[in-house]
Amino acid sequence: MSDLAIATEGLSRRYGRVLAVEDLRLQVRRGEIYGFLGANGAGKTTTMLMLLGIVAPDRGAIRLFGRDLAGEPLALKRQVGAVSENQYLYPGMTTVEYLRFFADLYHVYDPRRRIGQVLDVVGLSARAGAEARTLSRGLQQKLGLARALLHDPPLLVLDEPISGLDPLGVREVRQILLHENARGKTIFLSSHVLSEIERIAHRVGVLVDGRLVADGTLADLRGRLEAMMTLELERANDDVVAALAALPCVGDVRAHGSRLHVTTVGGGDHRADVSGAVGRAGGVIVGMNTKGSSLEDAFVALAAPAHSSGSGRSDQDDRPAPACPRAARVTVAETAASGTRRVSRRSTGRWRARATGVIAWRELTALRRSPVPAVALGVALVGAAVASRSVAAGVSAGGVVAGPSPLYVPLFIAVLVLTAVLAFVSATSVARERESGTLETLFYGPVDVTAFVTGKFAGLVVVYLALCPVVALALLALASLTSLRVGPDLLLGVLLSTFAAAHTIAFGLALGALCASVRSAVMVLVAVAWVTLAVHGAAAILAALPAGGGAATAVAATFDSANRALSLVSPYAHLDWAVQAARIGDLIGFAVAVLASLACIAGLLAAALLGLRWRGAHRS
Ligand SMILES: Nc1ncnc2c1ncn2[C@@H]1O[C@H](COP(=O)(O)OP(=O)(O)OP(=O)(O)O)[C@@H](O)[C@H]1O
Ligand SMILES: [Mg+2]
Secondary structure, eight states: OOOOOEEEEEEEEEETTTEEEEEEEEEEEEEEEEEEEEEETSSHHHHHHTTTSOOSSSSSEEETTOOOTTTSHHHHOOOOOOEEEOOOOOOOBBBHHHHHHHHHHHHSSHHHHHHHHHHHTTGGGEEEEEESSOHHHHHHHHHHHHHHHOOOEEEEEEEEETTTTOOHHHHHHHHHHHHHHHTTEEEEEESSSSSHHHHHSSSEEEEEEEEEEEEEEEEHHHHTEEEEEEESSSSSSSHHHHHTTTTTTTEHHHHHHHTTEEESSSSSSOOOHHHHHHHTOOEEEEEEEOOOOOOHHHHHHSSSSHHHTTTTTTTTSSSSOHHHHTGGGGOOOOHHHHHHHHHSSSOOOHHHHHHHHHHHHOOOOOHHSSHHHHHHHHHHHHHHHHHHHHHHHHHTTTOOOSSSOHHHHHEEEEEHHHHHHHHHHHHHHHHHHHSSSSHHHHSSSOOHHHHHHHHHHHHHHHHHHHHHHHHHHHHHHHHHHTOOOHHHHHHHHHHHHHHHHHHHHHHHHHHHHHHHSSHHHHHHHHHHHHHHHHHHHHHHHHHHHHHOOHHHHHHHHHHHHHHHHHHHHHHHHHHHHHHHHHHHTHHHHHHHHHHHHHHHHHHHHEEEEEHHHHSEEEEE
């Protein structure tokens, strides 16, 4: 069993021209609190996102508890609790519902009791029923910590966990972290509040422009700094200044009357060397003051831009880090970690299946509360009613209607409305999740792109299946009101419309995954709808016109070809083909139509997966 909770080797990540993290070798031992420091933009968050499997490294390897993160990402992510710089919360979810969602994802035993416990730990019990988004920034930060603690993971990765907290909150979080560390948790945290890091961290690493320039205990870091010494002499002279300047441990000497300000370098206690040199040069020391350096001094010295170019990367390698001072008292660690190990034996497939189910359920519950399905259903049924009236009028006037069942047209209208709304919902929900950051938080848990896409897809298809019986009953009611005949292809149409729904939902997911924002997803969706309608309409109009000469025929042929090409990938064309083929008993035609629909669904889901991988779950 590896004694390292986190080990990275050669980790690098570039965003365009910015090299955010470069060749990072990080080693965090089990049971220690490791402070990850760096100026703004140094690469801390990027590193943490790579440790959480959210940002993919360009190069390098990550091992958590000795296991390769790339090899078993979901099981390993279950062993990590993460808090990000900002909390991204779902709209309309209470504090308890938020935690329950993650408890289900993490497969927490007895979630109600555990949620009560963690709310108690972070002091949020009184706000259990509050909408999470309405909590103040500091309280949201505490809610994030509660989420990270929910599944009692052996490793906490905390990106600025105390930013936004009041002094009492900072103290509470400090106590929680120390308590969790005493229980055996390894804590990897970044913070700009150096006094807090100084209080709780066993070791610190300093990142400068993506490179780890220092890694060791606080004493190590301080020891590497220059220290300022002030000497009060009976009488200062040039010999004394020269003697001091010649010492290897002295970097600089400045005289101010009988006072000398001496800067020593390399750490350590140089008082004896200094007083010896002064004595040999004939000086007499009457007072000596040394000023030690704080973590802030160390940080400023290491992270200041002037030092960044000169700081050797080898610093981290040639300095053996001292033993973690509290590692020895890590006794409960094995208990806490072993509980998680037991759960984490689940395979990636089982974690994925679980996440898919939880995400699908969340999609269903979110839409249950939303007015969108009811409004869509209302519009669909009004459209179907209007269509059935005009069809009924056509029938009574002795006209011809499409298909054997006159109700086929109203059904088609209802399906068109419902599926278009579902395409819109799926496209905007994926884009919104990325834009609002909830996707990033979701991916802290044992969730991957496949689970996310299939979960959303399954949830939305189930929503459609739930709406289908209402549509079928409404059509039967319309049939009795208008005396239109109910043909066998009506039921078939209702059943096959599920393929059209799945097709449009998959299209929406792919669009949402590929687009950078909700706005662009909506714009592309509207553009696709317009182009499709325009091509379809133009082809129909041109076909109905009397045959003209040369150019007009070419235009009509072009639109006809474009319309046929669109039909090959249109969910509504597939639905129509399948129903018409079934009506005339053409089994091959029916199978081809269904297979074409399935192929499109599979292709679009694959595009959604690739799109999400390409764009990433990281809030952009
Ligand atoms: N999604 C992104 N696209 C482009 N550049 C990015 C992206 N995320 C981070 N960067 C860049 O990568 C570098 C490292 O950023 P990162 O957020 O990791 O720094 P940080 O140390 O966490 O900073 P801070 O202390 O301000 O949180 C910065 O130059 C940043 O501008
Ligand atoms: Mg950051």
